[in-house]
Each structure stands twice: as C-alpha cells, then as structure tokens.
Amino acid sequence: DAMVIQNPRYQVTQFGKPVTLSCSQTLNHNVMYWYQQKSSQAPKLLFHYYDKDFNNEADTPDNFQSRRPNTSFCFLDIRSPGLGDAAMYLCATSRDAGVRETQYFGPGTRLLVL
Amino acid sequence: GNSVTQMEGPVTLSEEAFLTINCTYTATGYPSLFWYVQYPGEGLQLLLKATKADDKGSNKGFEATYRKETTSFHLEKGSVQVSDSAVYFCALGGSYIPTFGRGTSLIVHP
Numbered sequence: 259d260a261m262v263i264q265n266p267r268y269q270v271t272q273f274g275k276p277v278t279l280s281c282s283q284t285l286n287h288n289v290m291y292w293y294q295q296k297s298s299q300a301p302k303l304l305f306h307y308y309d310k311d312f313n314n315e316a317d318t319p320d321n322f323q324s325r326r327p328n329t330s331f332c333f334l335d336i337r338s339p340g341l342g343d344a345a346m347y348l349c350a351t352s353r354d355a356g357v358r359e360t361q362y363f364g365p366g367t368r369l370l371v372l
Numbered sequence: 373g374n375s376v377t378q379m380e381g382p383v384t385l386s387e388e389a390f391l392t393i394n395c396t397y398t399a400t401g402y403p404s405l406f407w408y409v410q411y412p413g414e415g416l417q418l419l420l421k422a423t424k425a426d427d428k429g430s431n432k433g434f435e436a437t438y439r440k441e442t443t444s445f446h447l448e449k450g451s452v453q454v455s456d457s458a459v460y461f462c463a464l465g466g467s468y469i470p471t472f473g474r475g476t477s478l479i480v481h482p
Binding site: 264303361362364366 | 401466470474
C-alpha cells in the first residue's frame with residue numbers, strides 16, 4: 259500500500275543534543291509537510307516543500323531545519339532541542355497544493371527531551 | 373485570513389447515541405472542507421471531505437454537509453460505537469496549506 263512512513267516512532271534525546279526525524283512516502287506526492295503537535299492541540303505547521311521549493315512558516319524557530327533530498331524523503335533536524343520541543347511530529351504529503359487537496363499523514367514520531 | 377472554530381470537548385456519549393460535532397469557518401474564496409480523525413498514538417487520517425457548497429461528505433456512517441450560508445461543516449453520526457473514540461479535526465483547504473481547528477475529543481462508553 260502507498261503510504262507515509264515515519265521513523266522512529268519514538269525518539270528520546272537529551273537537552274541540547276541534535277536529533278533528526280525522518281519521513282518517506284511512496285505516494286509520489288509533490289508536497290511534503292512537517293507539523294508539530296502538542297497534547298490536545300491542533301497540528302502546527304513548521305514548514306513545507308513544494309517539490310524542492312522550501313517554505314518556512316514565519317513563527318518556526320531557527321532551531322528547526324528541514325531537508326528534502328529527493329521526492330520520497332524529507333528530514334526534520336532539531337539542532338538544539340529544548341524541553342519545550344517535546345511533542346508529536348507529524349509528516350504529511352499531498353499530491354499538489356490547492357484548496358481541494360487531501361493531506362496524507364504518517365503515524366508520527368513522539369519526541370521526548372530529557 | 374482563514375480560520376476554523378470547533379466545539380470544545382470532550383464529548384462523552386454512550387454507545388449508539390447520536391453525535392454532532394460543530395464546525396464553523398471563515399474563508400476567502402471557495403475552499404474544500406475536511407474532517408480528519410486521529411486515534412490515540414497515531415497520525416491524522418481523512419474521514420470525509422466536501423469540495424463545494426451543498427456537497428455532503430460521508431464515510432463509515434459519518435456525514436457532514438458544506439453549508440455556505442451558515443459557513444458550517446458539522447459532523448454527524450447516527451449511532452456511535454466505542455471504536456469511534458478519537459479526536460476529530462475540522463479543516464479548511466488553503467491555497468498552499470490547510471487550516472485546522474483545535475480538535476474535539478470524542479469518548480464513547482459501552
């Protein structure tokens with residue numbers, strides 16, 4: 259089945275120690291998104307790629323970076339995680355950008371910062 | 373700008389009860405409207421969608437009608453099951469990115 263895969267499902271890191279989360283997709287979708295979701299809140303968009311075109315949300319901290327080396331893969335790098343960065347990180351894709359597009363989500367990576 | 377307002381939860385029901393989760397929106401243009409569901413420990417998945425006014429989306433017994441005159445997209449189900457316990461997000465399609473509501477937690481007791 260075509261899908262969005264996230265690894266690892268759970269990640270524990272230490273305060274200030276860089277961490278990378280990964281996402282891959284077999285849907286061949288043009289757009290990939292990274293969201294941060296804290297408990298009982300809506301997903302908060304961090305950034306998205308339209309193909310190789312990177313789009314950063316204005317309020318995404320500089321501590322968060324992303325890479326998309328090819329259509330299938332996208333990475334989220336947190337350079338110096340703080341306690342406030344503990345959250346669920348969701349990767350999503352859509353075939354294209356536009357008001358009718360459905361988003362397809364991965365299962366998420368839960369990040370714990372000690 | 374675009375915004376979505378959902379009723380606050382949790383919504384607690386007994387099995388076989390009728391469900392309504394209210395969603396209203398503010399938008400420019402003619403966006404699509406979506407309901408996504410998130411089961412515990414998982415990502416979001418599309419439940420249903422409607423792409424234009426008066427369209428009805430439906431799936432797994434859930435329904436929602438795109439009402440442009442009341443800017444609403446309320447989610448309904450005639451008879452909920454314990455397995456429907458989850459968080460439900462109303463969303464509005466944007467030109468590049470969607471806008472999500474805060475989510476409504478549904479708890480169904482046997």
